[in-house]
Amino acid sequence: RGMLGLLAEVGIHVAAVVITGKWDSPFVFSLLTAVIVAGFARGFSFALRIGGIAGGAISFAAFIGQSPVETDFRNAAQWTMILLLVALVAGYSRSISGEADRQRTLALNRLERLSDANALLFSLHRIAQTLPASLDMAEVLDTTMARLRSLFEFDAVVLLLFDETDATWQVLRREGTKGPGRLGPTELPAPLRKAMTISRLVHVNDLHSAQGPGLAGPSRSGLYTVLEARGSVIGLLAIEHRDPNVYSD
Numbered sequence: 001r002g003m004l005g006l007l008a009e010v011g012i013h014v015a016a017v018v019i020t021g022k023w024d025s026p027f028v029f030s031l032l033t034a035v036i037v038a039g040f041a042r043g044f045s046f047a048l049r050i051g052g053i054a055g056g057a058i059s060f061a062a063f064i065g066q067s068p069v070e071t072d073f074r075n076a077a078q079w080t081m082i083l084l085l086v087a088l089v090a091g092y093s094r095s096i097s098g099e100a101d102r103q104r105t106l107a108l109n110r111l112e113r114l115s116d117a118n119a120l121l122f123s124l125h126r127i128a129q130t131l132p133a134s135l136d137m138a139e140v141l142d143t144t145m146a147r148l149r150s151l152f153e154f155d156a157v158v159l160l161l162f163d164e165t166d167a168t169w170q171v172l173r174r175e176g177t178k179g180p181g182r183l184g185p186t187e188l189p190a191p192l193r194k195a196m197t198i199s200r201l202v203h204v205n206d207l208h209s210a211q212g213p214g215l216a217g218p219s220r221s222g223l224y225t226v227l228e229a230r231g232s233v234i235g236l237l238a239i240e241h242r243d244p245n246v247y248s249d
Helices: 002-019 030-042 044-063 070-130 137-151 190-198
Strands: 156-163 168-175 202-204 221-229 232-241
Antiparallel strands (some): 156 168
8 A cells, every 4th residue: 555655656757757848847856755665665775776766767858759969868867967966865765764663672672671671680789688787597586586585575586496406495585585495395384375376476465364474484475476488387486575465466
């Protein structure tokens, strides 16, 4: 459909030029527009063919039925050369425009990839900020205890790690309470056992009237939870306060 439109436009202009005086027609410059459109639409080769065919058709109409003189040949050659030069310029402009579009597309693709990479790096940075500054167990535990002190008000805290060798819980850090360094499964307070059963946080408002004593005898309220890694419970955490109803949901 586009090709037919271009050919029809060129044909109309060629006919107008032939009818109104051939190369001496006042409409001869309108051919340049048709050739430019052909060059922008289809490139070098198509525009050159259109220019050559238009120039040949008008020259044929100018020479038929009469004896052409040198001036006629010169005019035909000059106008045909102008049409071909215009076709070259139009084709070159189309080539430059196409290259600019390709470069813009490449730049947009690179920008999109850079945007994705930046989003990924930002996510990794946020994850890295949540990780401990050290992989040393003692430093990680000290950092964890300091973090707990900054987040919660408590009188006692205990952090336990599961020991697979004898199925006991090793007390890694404790504050505000005394007791053995290891606890068996039955020696854990009831709130911690419940936290292990339901695998989520247990909130107790009054240990004396609810689920029995906690890790510290004087404690009245507490929070108890499991520490999971790769789908397994590897540790337990308990914080307790001497007053009841200290912690809310």
